[in-house]
Amino acid sequence: MIVAENVCKSYQNGRTPVLKGISLEIGDGELAVLLGASGSGKSTLLSVLSGLERADGGRVNVNGEELTEMTEKQLTDFRKRTVGFVFQQYFLLPHLTVEGNVKLGAHLAGNRDYGREIAAVGLEEKRNRKPAELSGGEQQRVSIARALAKNPKLLFLDEPTGALDEETGRSVLDYLLKLQKERRFTAVMVTHNPGIAELADRVIRMNSGKISETYRNAVKKTAYEIAW
């Protein structure tokens, strides 16, 4: 479970406040979507909840671990044990093959069965290709496989379909939902697309560094049912 209480974060020595007293709860196994316009603070909140960045104030508790009290070393260990990341720009290592990139995640968890993750995202045939030889959607699927190869309890996704066209975006989300259903990890996804929010168990809408609305979807749609 992720619990944040009165989380504040600013840049430029406090001159640019980005998060202004955020409080939220995300239950185990949920898919939560942070929804908001560009500059609303959703990516910063994702970074703080995942231990990539520290909050300036307030507290963040993840599965009983107090992130705000951790040293840099402990935060690194927390990310290693608990968190998987999927970024909008994929951030694959260009000199590694698909398999090599997935191993980057698998190695941390001592997971030797990383072939399963490659198969899960449908890239078995292309395991020896380099990122430049893959389409955007395929690269994002590699990035998902890399994150899942760590067997994370929490998966953080920052605009995972932001750089993809509609068809590819839907297929990536479909994969993701399928895997989340199978493995029951908690997922927190940032998006500016209200349609994608219809996939979520919980939607947290942000505006100017604050939560403006939180609600649960009574009916979750599939990746092919949502508006794009």
Add this chain to the structure above:
Amino acid sequence: MTVSLRDGAKLLGIAVMSGCAVFVCTFFLNFYLDARAVRGLVEESVLPLYEAQILTAKLVCAISGGCLLLVSVVLLAFYVKLYIDSHAKQIGILKALGYDGGKIALGFWVFGLSVLIGTAVGHGCGYAISPMIYRKMGGEGLPEIPLTFHGELLVFLVLLPTVAFAALAVGLAYRRLRAPALSLMREKEAAAGGGKPPRRELPFPLELRATTLKSKKSLVFFVGFACFCFSSMLQMSASMGDVASETMGAIIFGIGIVLAATSLILAFTSLVTANARAVAVMRAHGYTLMQCGGTVLGGYRIPAYIGFALGTAYQYGLLKLMLGVVFRGVEGVPAYSFDWPVFGIVLAAFAVLFELALLWFTREMGKTSVRKLCAE
């Protein structure tokens, strides 16, 4: 302009390298030219001493100045190439926006400016120190050698290198810019051909280390060459005490240290720039900074020590050859043999400095976060 003032530290490195090389060349070449002009005034009795001084100037200039200059040229050329490669994406974006390739390439003339600053300062300092060198090089019975300004040295040591480097930088940039904008915007390594399955399964850190090295061959050469310079310059300057005066030895040693340190710093800053992204991604996933450093930078130890060994062999061979050629038939010149104590000291200093640099630059790489990458 594609090369901005934010690159000042790197441009300063280039200025320091070219300045050091020109500094040594200036006072020895100046002395050589001035001393040659007074040959007719030298009395028969002190002719051997005069010849010895001329030979020393020629030797030191050829070994130190000439080699330093050559080494600087190679290093700078590689540095410019690496710089352009690491800015290919930025250049590609400009090109895609419709900027003319030739105009973008012209922005790289700034490398010539930094060479101009370095060589001008080096030449000025070399000229300023010349009276002291002339006093040291002079001897009892030798005619006074007047210090004369040689315009041709200014041309050959300052103006020509400046123009040559500006042209080299612009030319390399222009050549790179002939590629389509899209391929420039893609990662260079990414454009490399498809991967073959590895011949044998390596533990992942070793596999990552090997692929990192394989994908950055220019950097491997650059690091190896910087270590080659470190090894050859320090050992050569320390060993030159046998053939040059103490003051001369000290000057050359000092320059050797500055140049060796500069080349290592240039190599390491290039390493950091080229690998910061990989380290940021690895850290986000939970790799510790030390694991990242060990995996990404640790692989450069092998080319570094190979460079050091080659530098050792090179300086030994060159000194032996030059002494044999220049002092052939001159009596009283000590036979040159390999200087084991100097080798031991330089190797120990290198090992310590290299490990410290790895630690320091690993920390530097840790400053690039995924958030920074996202913002770029």
